[in-house]
Amino acid sequence: MPETRNQLLKVAIDAMGGDNAPSVPVEGAVQSAKSGLAEVFIVGDSDPVQQELAKHEIGGLPIHFVPSEGKIEDNEPPALAVRQKPTASILVATNLVKNKTADAVISMGSTGGAMAASVVLLGTIEGIERPAIGGPVIGSAPNQTILDLGSNLDCKPSQLLGFGVLGSVFSKLLLGVDNPKIGLLSVGSEEGKGNIQSKEASALFKKSGLNFIGNIEGNDLVTGKADVVVCDGFVGNVILKLVEGLGRGLASQLKASLMGKLTDDHLNALIEDLYKKNNVVDARGGGPVLGVNGVSIIGHGNASAGTVERAVGLAQMCVETKLIEELNKEVSMVMSTVDD
Amino acid sequence: MPETRNQLLKVAIDAMGGDNAPSVPVEGAVQSAKSGLAEVFIVGDSDPVQQELAKHEIGGLPIHFVPSEGKIEDNEPPALAVRQKPTASILVATNLVKNKTADAVISMGSTGGAMAASVVLLGTIEGIERPAIGGPVIGSAPNQTILDLGSNLDCKPSQLLGFGVLGSVFSKLLLGVDNPKIGLLSVGSEEGKGNIQSKEASALFKKSGLNFIGNIEGNDLVTGKADVVVCDGFVGNVILKLVEGLGRGLASQLKASLMGKLTDDHLNALIEDLYKKNNVVDARGGGPVLGVNGVSIIGHGNASAGTVERAVGLAQMCVETKLIEELNKEVSMVMSTVDD
Numbered sequence: 001m002p003e004t005r006n007q008l009l010k011v012a013i014d015a016m017g018g019d020n021a022p023s024v025p026v027e028g029a030v031q032s033a034k035s036g037l038a039e040v041f042i043v044g045d046s047d048p049v050q051q052e053l054a055k056h057e058i059g060g061l062p063i064h065f066v067p068s069e070g071k072i073e074d075n076e077p078p079a080l081a082v083r084q085k086p087t088a089s090i091l092v093a094t095n096l097v098k099n100k101t102a103d104a105v106i107s108m109g110s111t112g113g114a115m116a117a118s119v120v121l122l123g124t125i126e127g128i129e130r131p132a133i134g135g136p137v138i139g140s141a142p143n144q145t146i147l148d149l150g151s152n153l154d155c156k157p158s159q160l161l162g163f164g165v166l167g168s169v170f171s172k173l174l175l176g177v178d179n180p181k182i183g184l185l186s187v188g189s190e191e192g193k194g195n196i197q198s199k200e201a202s203a204l205f206k207k208s209g210l211n212f213i214g215n216i217e218g219n220d221l222v223t224g225k226a227d228v229v230v231c232d233g234f235v236g237n238v239i240l241k242l243v244e245g246l247g248r249g250l251a252s253q254l255k256a257s258l259m260g261k262l263t264d265d266h267l268n269a270l271i272e273d274l275y276k277k278n279n280v281v282d283a284r285g286g287g288p289v290l291g292v293n294g295v296s297i298i299g300h301g302n303a304s305a306g307t308v309e310r311a312v313g314l315a316q317m318c319v320e321t322k323l324i325e326e327l328n329k330e331v332s333m334v335m336s337t338v339d340d
Numbered sequence: 341m342p343e344t345r346n347q348l349l350k351v352a353i354d355a356m357g358g359d360n361a362p363s364v365p366v367e368g369a370v371q372s373a374k375s376g377l378a379e380v381f382i383v384g385d386s387d388p389v390q391q392e393l394a395k396h397e398i399g400g401l402p403i404h405f406v407p408s409e410g411k412i413e414d415n416e417p418p419a420l421a422v423r424q425k426p427t428a429s430i431l432v433a434t435n436l437v438k439n440k441t442a443d444a445v446i447s448m449g450s451t452g453g454a455m456a457a458s459v460v461l462l463g464t465i466e467g468i469e470r471p472a473i474g475g476p477v478i479g480s481a482p483n484q485t486i487l488d489l490g491s492n493l494d495c496k497p498s499q500l501l502g503f504g505v506l507g508s509v510f511s512k513l514l515l516g517v518d519n520p521k522i523g524l525l526s527v528g529s530e531e532g533k534g535n536i537q538s539k540e541a542s543a544l545f546k547k548s549g550l551n552f553i554g555n556i557e558g559n560d561l562v563t564g565k566a567d568v569v570v571c572d573g574f575v576g577n578v579i580l581k582l583v584e585g586l587g588r589g590l591a592s593q594l595k596a597s598l599m600g601k602l603t604d605d606h607l608n609a610l611i612e613d614l615y616k617k618n619n620v621v622d623a624r625g626g627g628p629v630l631g632v633n634g635v636s637i638i639g640h641g642n643a644s645a646g647t648v649e650r651a652v653g654l655a656q657m658c659v660e661t662k663l664i665e666e667l668n669k670e671v672s673m674v675m676s677t678v679d680d
Contacts, residue, residue, distance in 0.1 A: 075530070140589050150527055153535035187490055187577040190415070195574045197495035220583030222589040234535045234564055235575055237527040241558030242579065244585060249480050249562040254594075257613065262598075270597060 009316045010060060012102040015044030015052075016071035016089035017109020019302045025108060026052040028308020034153035038311050041102055043068050043093040068092035072113030074301070082116040086332040090114055093172065094121045097294045104315035106286070108303045110130055114296060115289050122294035125328050127335035128162050131291035132233070137240055139247070141224030143164045145171045145180075147290065150237035158202035158338050160184070160230050164210055165334045166290040166327065167228035173321040174288075174314070175227075183216035183226025185235060190215070199233065203228075208337050210258065250274060258281075285310025288318055290328070295319060348379045348402060352442040355384030355392075356411035356429035357449020365448060366392040368648020373401040377652050383408050383433040388609070389449045401657030408432035422456040423450035430454055431622065433508065434461045437634045444635035444655035446626070448643045455491055455629050456638060462634035463670050467675035468502050469473045472573070473638065474510065477580055479587070479614075481564030485511045485520075498678050500524070500570050504550055505674045506630040506667065507568035513661040514628075514654070515567075523556035523566025525575060539550070541578055545570075548677050581647035590614060625650025628658055631667070635659060661678035 013029045015022040020175045022044050029040040030053075037064035042049060046067045053065065069087040072078065082091065090109060094117040096102040107114045113132055124131060134147020145167045152159060165183045172179035184202055186194035192201065193215060205212040216226050221239070229240070251271045258267055288297030295318045299311045316323070353369040355362040362384050369380040370393075379402035382389060386407045395403065399462055402666070409427040422431065430449060434457040436442040445601065447454045455471055464471060474487020485507045492499060504522045511520035524542055526534035533555060534542065545552040556566050563580070571579070574659045591611045626639030635658045639651045 021558040138586075140593065153527060185578060187574055195572075198574075218583075219585030221582055222585035231578075232535075234527055234538075235578060238525060238571075238575060238579065239582065242561055242582070243558075243586070245559030245562035246478075246583070248559075248591070253614075257610060258602075262368065263600060266601055273597065274593075314416040325421075326665060 005211070007187075009037065009104070009312070009319060010041065010102045011038045011040040011315055012043055012093040012096040012105040013308065014089045014093045014105065014107035014109055014114075015042050015049045016068070017107040017114075018299070020113065021048060021109070022049050022052050024303060024305055025308055027056070027305035028303070028312070030058060030061070031061065031305055032309050032312040033058070033063045035309070037309065037316065038062075040064070041066050041093070041096055043089050043096070045069060045089070053184075054146050066092060066096065072110045074110045076110065076113070078110065078112030078116035079129045081113060082120055088113070090117045091121070094118055094296060096124055097296070101290065104297060106169050106297045106308065106311045106315060108286075108299040108301055108308065111151075111298050114298045116291040118289045118294065118296040122292045123295065125291050125293055125331050127331045128166070128291035129159060131289045132166055133287055134163070134167055134236075134290060135287040136175075137243055138221055138224075140222055143175045143177055144170070144191065144221070144224040144227060144229060145175065146221070146229040146231065146236055148231070148233035148236050150233045152233040154233040155197065157197055157204055158216060158335070160201040161204045161338065162199070162291070162331065162335065163230045164205060164208070164212070164228060165331050167230065168210060169323065169327050169330050170288070170290060172276045173316055173323050173326060177227045179211050180227035181213045182210050182228045182230060183213050183220065185217075185229055185231040186215040187217065189213065189217060201230070204338055208253050208334050220283055247274065285314050286315070288323065293324060295324065349441045349444070349652070349659060350381065351378045351652055352381040352383055352406070352431045352433040352436040352445040352657055354433045354445065354447035354454075355382050355389045355451055355649070356408070357447040357454075358639070361449070362389050362392050363373075364643060364645055365648055366644035367396070368643070368652070370396045370398060370401070370403065371645055372649050372652040373403045375399070375649070377656065378402075378648065380404070381406050381433070381436055383436070384429050385409060406432060406436065412450045416450065416453070418450065418452030418456035421453060428453070430457045431461070434636060435445055436459055437636070438462060443659045444533065444656060446637045446639065446648065446651045448626075448639040448641055448648065451638050452680060454592060454638045458627050458629045458632040458634065458636040461633045462636065463658045465631050465633055465671050468506070468669045471629045472503050472506055473627055474503070474507055474576075474630060475627040476515075478561055480562050483511070483515045483517055484561070484564040484567060484569060485515065486561070486569040486571065486576055486579065488571070488573035488576050489580050490573045492573040494574075495572040496536065497537060497544055498675070499642050500537070500541040501544045501548060501573065501678065502671065502675065503570045504545060504548070504552070504568060505671050507570065508550060509663065509667050509670050510628070510630060511567050514657055517567045519551050520567035521553045522550050522568045522570060522606075523555075523560065525569055525571040526555040527557065528555065529557055541570070544678055548674050550674060553627055561636035587614065625654050628654070628663065633664060633668075635664065646658060672677070
């Protein structure tokens with residue numbers, strides 16, 4: 001029988017992370033508390049955060065302020081920054097999950113910083129060397145999870161297998177896909193096509209017990225042939241940025257060629273629709289760091305307060321579906337099929 | 341003073357290659373001879389090719405038939421097929437270049453087969469381990485050469501440097517780009533971002549004397565930030581197929597959402613325009629195998645006779661611009677900057 005959660009979700013929000021920090025994270029946190037989504041712990045430098053909080057009516061709401069000092073910047077090498085700035089907001093916020101004050105942490109700041117903090121404070125799941133980030137990328141396949149999207153640039157075949165497990169659990173629990181089909185991105189669907197890495201990974205997938213459908217190719221991403229697409233973070237990041245770039249380029253190209261031929265309303269609706277279909281990453285509020293022992297959600301740097309709220313909703317889903325427990329179970333099962 | 345060619349270009353055409361062989365290659369060959377583009381050597385199985393030739397008025401035209409037996413299929417391992425089928429059309433045709441009967445060879449058949457034949461019979465340029473294929477891929481950047489597109493899946497950093505030279509000469513001589521800017525595809529434009537392969541390649545590019553602009557990212561492909569984009573064939577092939585797939589997907593998506601809102605003429609023109617902008621590979625007739633000591637053009641399997649004619653035009657350009665001599669000169673200069 002599924003357990004029901006009677007307690008309100010407790011979320012630590014990194015108030016210093018993102019392009020419009022601390023105003024946007026604070027506003028998103030307040031909204032989340034107001035709407036009854038969560039009890040929030042707002043973590044950040046005292047003065048600026050208190051100033052932002054003063055702009056909102058927060059009397060009686062489940063909002064706490066937790067002071068930190070400094071932040072990890074986007075351009076800092078994350079591993080080093082985590083060691084050099086122990087009082088930075090993302091570390092203090094992630095620590096609230098570690099010591100079980102909060103159920104989840106959310107940051108719109110440096111992706112590398114949030115990942116490094118989660119690895120150091122929450123630890124990786126046994127069998128996973130480094131966590132991954134993944135999610136839907138291509139508009140025509142909104143329930144297709146691609147991973148890794150950039151955190152693991154040089155991958156051993158067994159790491160790709162790990163991504164398959166992480167992606168499969170993500171797909172099942174957070175996207176509601178039943179028995180997700182896992183495809184390995186390569187240059188040909190035939191057996192034996194690929195580079196050394198993908199050929200070795202393919203052999204591991206075959207004996208993994210996962211629902212592996214074999215190699216898929218670049219064009220298969222568009223049709224969503226696989227529910228989970230496994231690739232290394234170098235390839236995934238190129239895909240992510242290429243698709244975003246093409247979406248932007250296309251919108252302006254279309255706008256130019258259709259100006260005057262459609263009503264402005266039709267044109268704007270079309271462009272917005274196309275933009276959404278080609279930039280699906282924004283819509284979800286963010287994605288969980290996959291492979292660490294705790295819920296850590298990374299959002300887009302240019303998030304709005306609404307994005308922060310959606311990220312809180314995602315955190316809730318991770319907690320309610322017992323994402324971390326399920327990941328531990330599945331990873332342990334699948335990784336035991338790999339000989340060392 | 342530039343030499344002028346008084347002689348007609350001599351081209352060997354693999355009549356057995358492509359989805360509609362031998363009818364399309366034969367028709368394209370006949371057209372090329374008729375239009376005064378080239379003296380053609382049609383290579384293929386006697387009966388079917390003679391039957392096709394009989395359908396055309398070829399009296400007095402510079403057309404020769406050269407018999408071969410069998411062909412290399414798309415799904416055959418090329419290296420093996422080249423050894424096992426010495427009489428296959430692509431081998432007989434490529435041999436005409438080797439023995440200087442023809443200036444160039446053109447095939448719409450197996451890419452791997454044509455590359456393997458060119459390596460075995462023409463040899464690679466000194467300093468190049470294996471040839472590459474490259475060319476424009478993204479419609480919004482029609483003069484941007486991306487290579488390798490799939491023939492080299494596991495690349496050493498020095499091979500990436502080689503692609504840079506090959507692409508640079510291709511860009512200059514065949515696309516008319518002056519002093520082409522070379523970018524290395526990676527996951528961040530900052531110094532030091534990338535996987536092991538790209539970081540090592542970046543160091544080689546920096547001391548190569550090439551016009552290297554550093555790392556570029558997936559979104560930079562859309563804007564054509566670099567004239568030559570260097571990546572390994574695994575990444576290049578994923579990009580090529582993804583872009584083709586997105587172009588197709590988008591055309592049908594737009595068609596559905598604009599039906600009835602635009603006149604049919606406008607709609608069809610728009611779709612065609614978009615298709616062309618997103619499938620630039622077709623427009624050129626094919627691409628040369630880059631890095632072998634002779635002109636070998638590979639075209640699309642679903643080519644029309646017009647494509648074959650365009651491929652003959654491309655062959656002419658390769659010969660007239662002295663592509664092979666220039667490649668030898670540049671490769672030798674740049675590869676001497678690499679310590680072994």
